[in-house]
Amino acid sequence: MRWSFKLGKIFGIDFRIHVTFFLLLFFVFISGLSQRGPEQAIRAVLFISAVFACVIIHELSHSLIARRFGKEAKSITLLPIGGVATMEEMPEKPGQEIAMSIVGPFINLLIAGLLYVLIGHWTGISVPNLYPESTREFFAGLIGVNIILAIFNLIPAFPMDGGRVLRGILGMRVDHVRATSMAVAIGQAFSLLFIFYGLFFNWWLILIGLFLYIGAGSEKQQVMLLAILRGVPASEIMATDFRSLRPNEPLSRSLEHIYHGCQEDFPVVGDRGIEGVLTRMGILSAIHEKGVEVPVSEVMDRNFPSIDLRTSLDQIYRKLQSAQKTCAAVLEGDQLKGMLCLDGISRYLMIQSAMRGIEAENIPVKS
Ligand SMILES: [Zn+2]
Structure with a gap:
């Protein structure tokens, strides 16, 4: 509070x-x-x-x-x-x-x-x-x-x-x-x-x-x-069409992706699989503090939430809220399968509420 x-x-x-x-x-x-x-x-x-x-x-x-x-x-x-x-x-x-x-x-x-x-x-x-x-x-x-x-x-x-x-x-x-x-x-x-x-x-x-x-x-x-x-698995709405960053790439690389695509949150994948997540907020504060040439590995969030493909969206939403994170990596075993962010959950809720005839502002998501 x-x-x-x-x-x-x-x-x-x-x-x-x-x-x-x-x-x-x-x-x-x-x-x-x-x-x-x-x-x-x-x-x-x-x-x-x-x-x-x-x-x-x-x-x-x-x-x-x-x-x-x-x-x-x-x-x-x-x-x-x-x-x-x-x-x-x-x-x-x-x-x-x-x-x-x-x-x-x-x-x-x-x-x-x-x-x-x-x-x-x-x-x-x-x-x-x-x-x-x-x-x-x-x-x-x-x-x-x-x-x-x-x-x-x-x-x-x-x-x-x-x-x-x-x-x-x-x-x-x-x-x-x-x-x-x-x-x-x-x-x-x-x-x-x-x-x-x-x-x-x-x-x-x-x-x-x-x-x-x-x-x-x-x-x-x-x-x-x-x-x-409740009961909707992560696999149903996670982003599967996404770009990844390498840990040694400069932060400016994420900006190219942001400009040319619609993605704003990125998994950072090294030789041993996913090593971190770079979110929109993380990118903005890193640009401000360290400039755009800093390597991604220095500014990525290593303490990112990771969830199984089958985890239900209500559990993911609670997990993101209590960890105060905006994005989770969706894994199957240790394989990265997708990205799921509050924006995505919010979009899903908007569509669902339209389908059910509930006014969208009645079910907002803080993202
Ligand atoms: Zn009481």
Whole structure:
């Protein structure tokens, strides 16, 4: 996510904080300082930090359950409106999705329960106050906020946890694409309600509503896109009519091919077979940094994704996305058979959507 930076790793998952989160802390501190004095300003910053520590534990619980199902979380990012766990892939089996989603709210209830057992006789439970006036009020509010977090997250507003549970339940009766469409429609209706309610009562809800509306839409696109790609082998759409470069050729050679043909990504083939891939982006940045006479071997990507001829397009798409690459070499054994790039997948999707009467902009591919 842009404007976020990595603080470290928790359980092997990148932990990132978005800069706007610090703006939130700063804003809370400054307004506390001017209205209530330094002690309460500091207590407010500590309170916000404690709430977000609970949010991190919540996100971590999603990620750890997903890991049990073999789905790895890439990062957890803290935003002013909450935490976001970025997964390489969401579980599609309804039971797994329900377990993974419901654990978050459950953890908040568990935190509230534990705090209540430990110190509840002293603090009680109260509606959270951003500027707690005492340590007692601080912890009473922290218990309260965990209960609110659990309930709020269970609202079936996809892609919030409750919405994912709903998709899981629907997914037991209908297929994944349909279950997603239904959950997204309900989720977007809820986010419009949040925005409407937020206009009158709480500006924060407007932000959350917008975030959910956009998030639900883009996840629906992703699910539709993967459904079209599923089961189609690489061999069906890979480029087989392509030029290769030799490792010792100058970069200018790739430009000749680009000018005279339509190809923009090249396999680099040496005596021992394919040694690297030179992509359009790679060529452009190499020209800028090293000029056109540099040998291809010096600027090619040696760490390119390679895939088997029979690999299905949805797996390839996920692989390219998670490796942040645009092109893969298609092999049979160690023989180069073709090239498959995001451009090619995008073209295939455009044609398929035209054939199925879906509007092309509903299924974009980032390339
Ligand atoms: Zn959650």
